[in-house]
Amino acid sequence: MPEPLGDDLVLLFAALASTTQAEITAALADAGYGDLRPSDGYLVQHLQHGPVSIGDLAGKLGITAQGVSKTVIEMERKGYVSRTPAPEDQRTRLVDLTEKGWAAIYATRRARAHVNRELRAALGSGASAFLDQVRHLAENSGALAALSERRLRP
Template sequence: MTEPEPLSDDLVLLFAALADHTRAEITAAVAEVGYGDLRPSDGYLVQHLLGGAVSVGELAGRMGITAQGVSKVVIEMERKGYVRRSVDPEDQRTRMVSLTERGWGSVHATREVRAEANRRMRAMLGAGATAFLDQVRQLAESTGALGALTERRLRP
């Protein structure tokens, strides 16, 4: 039996730890600017509303969960003021979900906080930042992770 590699050499665990640390840091910074009731998992719904109103059924399909599951998240986010539900003018049975002004504010705040985190990490990497990013991007592309990200297929 071979010895396991040290934790500090395990790419999978290092990426997981970095993602967890960064997620917590960004969540805290977003809370500081007025969105403390947002959870990281709320972003999985929000990403599908950036292009405009979407039906609950379509959200369920995109998110890979049941319409009942989406409805539960939507009700909670509506209660917090991030989304609104409305009747589809073309089909009175269909409920559409869209971002509110507060929802858009949280999107912009999260983007700003994430951009600052990116700047800070690139500064830590120094001159090697571009090469490192290229390598990580290559890993993400070859594993399919980049496609999942760009096509908004990430799931909680």
């Protein structure tokens, strides 16, 4: 006999992640970044410390260099990233964030902060205890380490 949906933590977390991501995506669209997809964030997270080669991005994302190149070309066309030759090897292309890419990051951070405030308000006085329990689950499952080390994959 299956558990009632309201008791299935995996489904509850998945549903919460889906609805909050939709709220953030809508806020980004309202801010002028409606052409960004949630999956673009997986690439962008690896560019925040400076330019990265296509090959290195592929390794970090666990996909092929061709797959990364396709995403980079699309994001470059939209103005979020740029590609330049590496100084030490002109055949290697380095991907870097543009001003528009950084602006989208800041807009995403603002949207996430807003959603976090709403969630905490909905929890009321129990927010701190709930966050401690969720953090405990994330630590024990390895999810927090994967997040901190930017190893989450689309």
